[in-house]
Amino acid sequence: MxxxxxxxxxxxxxxxxxxxxxxxxxxxxxxxxxxxxxxxxxxxxxxxxxxxxxxxxxxxxxxxxxxxxxxxxxxxxxxxxxxxxxxxxxxxxxxxxxxxxxxxxxxxxxxxxxxxxxxxxxxxxxxxxxxxxxxxxxxxxxxxxxxxxxxxxxxxxxxxxxxxxxxxxxxxxxxxxxxxxxxxxxxxxxxxxxxxxxxxxxxxxxxxxxxxxxxxxxxxxxxxxxxxxxxxxxxxxxxxxxxxxxxxxxxxxxxxxxxxxxxxxxxxxxxxxxxxxxxxxxxxxxxxxxxxxxxxxxxxxxEEYKFNLLVISSFTDKPVAGVKVEIKNEKGKVVAESVTDASGHTPLKAEMGKRYDLLATKAGYYDKTKEISLVADAGFVNKEEVLYIDPSHRLRGQVVNIFGDEPIAGATITIAQDGKAVDSATTDAEGNFKADIQPEHNYLVTAEADNFFGTDVEFSTQGMEPGELFYYFQLYPLDAGTRIGLTNIYFDYDKYNIRPDAVRVLDRMAETLAKYPDIDIKLEAHTDCRGTDEYNQKLSERRAKATLDYLVRKGIDKSRIEAIGFGETQLVNECADDVDCSEEKHQENRRTVFEIKKSKITPKASLGK
Known part of the structure; x- marks a missing residue:
């Protein structure tokens, strides 16, 4: 020069x-x-x-x-x-x-x-x-x-x-x-x-x-x-x-x-x-x-062209990780292959001047093909190419206020597959959300929202045919006077120890009380009708204390919780004395109810929600 x-x-x-x-x-x-x-x-x-x-x-x-x-x-x-x-x-x-x-x-x-x-x-x-x-x-x-x-x-x-x-x-x-x-x-x-x-x-x-x-x-x-x-x-x-x-x-x-x-x-x-x-x-x-x-x-x-492929679910409009992508030439031979990362992206490279087919495959999604061209004057592939794939199994849901069924926008949905969190979503203005799910797995889906007590649902896609599931999540507002009936906190007959299936619900209550330090609650324990009135009263008090002790072990100040046992005085169904009922019916009465006595909703920012 x-x-x-x-x-x-x-x-x-x-x-x-x-x-x-x-x-x-x-x-x-x-x-x-x-x-x-x-x-x-x-x-x-x-x-x-x-x-x-x-x-x-x-x-x-x-x-x-x-x-x-x-x-x-x-x-x-x-x-x-x-x-x-x-x-x-x-x-x-x-x-x-x-x-x-x-x-x-x-x-x-x-x-x-x-x-x-x-x-x-x-x-x-x-x-x-x-x-x-x-x-x-x-x-x-x-x-x-x-x-x-x-x-x-x-x-x-x-x-x-x-x-x-x-x-x-x-x-x-x-x-x-x-x-x-x-x-x-x-x-x-x-x-x-x-x-x-x-x-x-x-x-x-x-x-x-x-x-x-x-x-x-x-x-x-x-x-x-x-x-x-x-x-x-x-x-x-x-x-x-x-x-x-x-x-x-x-x-x-x-x-x-x-x-x-x-x-x-x-x-x-x-x-x-x-x-x-x-x-x-x-x-x-x-x-x-x-x-x-x-x-x-x-x-x-x-002489070669490198481009990025983004794979997106046609149902949720979210990136899909773990998709296998193959590039096949005009003779059907695979000339390159890759797998999308956590963001749904993968880089691909092929020889210039030729046409190819992309094939995207993943369990739980229908196979998807797309023609691409690396010929200069024939609709050249985009540097950032996008491919939509269709899930075979889908989940829809709506999150509402249990009082009036008003939609809750901005609720957080967490989806766990076989015990591991794999996806999340946020509800729209109508409280709706969507998610891709896969066959032959067990799921736990949790719905949470600011100033509400969260809930969850369990289901399995084992043996499920391709299709769509829908769940309706009703959340209790954290207002003074709200009574939260926790249907998942049950006790075995004549027992007052915390069952494993109740731990998840009690942990959520502990997290809620930690997040909202101005809330005080009344904890009610109830029994079924079997046994004498006096015995059931004492049993309910022991159950109330067991629940209280669990929350205290989780770091909640005991002064914020009033624990009361009601025995069999507040049955929720027809299963009174001398009425023949199934075990499932009696279990409905062996329950715990939380009533919010005082509420000033000031969530702790340190909890990150």
């Missing part, structure tokens, strides 16, 4: 150029690098990708005012792109934005209809013919506005100076932030990367992107719409000269700085990286050996 030093700024007009992790570009794929067909015997470099045109700069010979005097200048050209990313053989001179001074790297904001172009700082009669020999020539940025099919010059961008250069702009997709290079005082090296933000009609003072700059030169940035910033630098441990680097900008705070692990960088100067859509191709410039001129434009063509 030709380097011309103009008072500290290398006018490398040959395309030289915390946080979320930077996405690797052309990672783990074979690539082919071709010389672009528009290259000349002089210096050419790519500048911007605009629709189906590649805008580039080319060195031209200009005749001077004096006889036998001529000099070289960079003008702006464009060329149409072919479907596979190659360029047409001949470029078109952009005469409306090519002047008698130097034109360099540019950027366009399609959202605002603006273009920012690097130019020589000014045209002076005593230097215009010897622009690369005069040591005080500086660079500036000129702003243009879209005018029909052409561009109209508006005027200079701020910060231009005769004392330093401002050049190589790249604008955000919204047009409110511009990144550029400058050798202004206070930088880290020769030329540094800076940014400025538009506030109304003004631009803020330039801010140095310190994490990116080195003691060398950072040049020719290109800010892609996905937030990736590409730039060239000769101040890092690269392969030689200028190398191309990239990073993700999150709020203008750079993430990891990466480079390429393939032939894009070389021992020569490599710069001006411009990505094509979805990494299907890209452009950069270099003065490496084997080119046609001093600097040449190169096209990066991947």
């Amino acid at each position: 030709k380097v011309r030093y103009l008072t500290g700024l290398a006018l490398m007009f040959v395309v030289l150029l915390g946080n979320a992790q930077t996405q690797k570009v052309f990672d783990d794929v074979q690539i082919d690098i071709k010389n672009a067909s528009v290259n000349t015997a002089k210096s050419d470099f790519a500048s911007y990708l605009y629709g189906q045109e590649l805008i580039y700069n080319s060195e031209v010979k200009v005749e001077g005012d004096k006889k036998k005097e001529s000099y070289l200048m960079y003008d702006v050209y464009s060329t149409q792109l072919l479907p596979e990313g190659q360029t047409a053989k001949k470029g078109e001179h952009r005469s409306r934005i090519s002047t008698k001074i130097q034109e360099g790297p540019m950027t366009i904001c399609e959202a605002t209809g603006e273009m920012y172009l690097t130019q020589s700082y000014e045209e002076e009669t005593d230097v215009k013919n010897i622009v690369f020999k005069k040591e005080n020539i500086r660079l500036c940025i000129t702003r243009f506005e879209k005018a029909g099919d052409d561009w109209k010059e508006v005027g200079p961008f701020p910060f231009a100076s005769k004392d330093y250069s401002v050049a190589h702009p790249t604008v955000s997709s919204t047009g409110d932030t511009l990144i550029f290079i400058s050798d202004m005082p206070g930088g880290a090296g020769g030329t540094d990367l800076y940014y400025t933000i538009r506030k109304g009609e003004e631009w803020t003072d330039p801010v140095n992107l310190k994490k990116l700059n080195t003691a060398g030169n950072e040049m020719f940035p290109y800010w892609d719409a996905d937030g990736t910033l590409y730039f060239a630098s000769n101040g890092r441990d690269g392969q030689g000269g200028l190398d191309i680097y990239y990073t993700s900008l999150n709020g203008l705070d750079p993430a990891d700085i990466l480079t390429f692990n393939n032939a894009i960088n070389s021992a020569a100067d490599d710069f001006g990286f411009i990505p094509g859509p979805a990494e299907r191709y890209a452009y950069f410039s270099s003065n490496r050996s084997g080119g046609q001129g001093a600097d040449d434009i190169y096209v990066v063509l991947p």
Whole structure:
């Protein structure tokens, strides 16, 4: 690459150029690098990708005012792109934005209809013919506005100076932030990367992107719409000269700085990286050996294509983990396979220029196939592809207030499969939720909501045919006077010890009391009719005490609980003395009831709910 030093700024007009992790570009794929067909015997470099045109700069010979005097200048050209990313053989001179001074790297904001172009700082009669020999020539940025099919010059961008250069702009997709290079005082090296933000009609003072700059030169940035910033630098441990680097900008705070692990960088100067859509191709410039001129434009063509697949349930619209995905060629042979991760994603890779079938399989879901194309002009696959699969077994539910059956929005649903939590959901405005479930498993589904006492349901899909289950969850509000009949806290006949099937309910009550420290409760224990009245009264008191003691062992202050035994005085069914009833009927009477005596709902934030 030709380097011309103009008072500290290398006018490398040959395309030289915390946080979320930077996405690797052309990672783990074979690539082919071709010389672009528009290259000349002089210096050419790519500048911007605009629709189906590649805008580039080319060195031209200009005749001077004096006889036998001529000099070289960079003008702006464009060329149409072919479907596979190659360029047409001949470029078109952009005469409306090519002047008698130097034109360099540019950027366009399609959202605002603006273009920012690097130019020589000014045209002076005593230097215009010897622009690369005069040591005080500086660079500036000129702003243009879209005018029909052409561009109209508006005027200079701020910060231009005769004392330093401002050049190589790249604008955000919204047009409110511009990144550029400058050798202004206070930088880290020769030329540094800076940014400025538009506030109304003004631009803020330039801010140095310190994490990116080195003691060398950072040049020719290109800010892609996905937030990736590409730039060239000769101040890092690269392969030689200028190398191309990239990073993700999150709020203008750079993430990891990466480079390429393939032939894009070389021992020569490599710069001006411009990505094509979805990494299907890209452009950069270099003065490496084997080119046609001093600097040449190169096209990066991947021989393999890597894309990401997201698998989503068609029932819940949630990602599905553990899906096996196979890529089959047109002969049905599996050429690649993978499994989706916890977020439902998996990377896939296949040879370019061919068509394939994706096959997604997982137990509990119907097999799903999808055709994809890696042919340039035939509906090319998305870089982020989505596949919907249909579950064979489904769960619906609704969570309501037990008093009035009003829906509870925002309730948390936790789904445990064979004793392990595997999914969760949140109820919508109508209290509804959905979940995928799998055959041949046991489930426990819990519903909880702020200021309510949660509940759960157990069921099994063992032997269940494909279809859908529905459950109705009624929650008690934690208001003073609410009586919560806990149908799951039963006692064996003539016993007062806590049964294992009651532990889960008592644990929930303990968690509720810990979360809401202003709630006091009355605990009622009841027996069935069998036995004498006196015996049942004492038995119920022992059962009340057993329940109280359990809650105290869970950390609840004893003063918050009033425990009372009612014996057989408050039966809930017809099973009184001398009435023949089943064991299940009698068990309904051996129950525990909690009544909220005092309630001021102030959940402890420390519990994380």
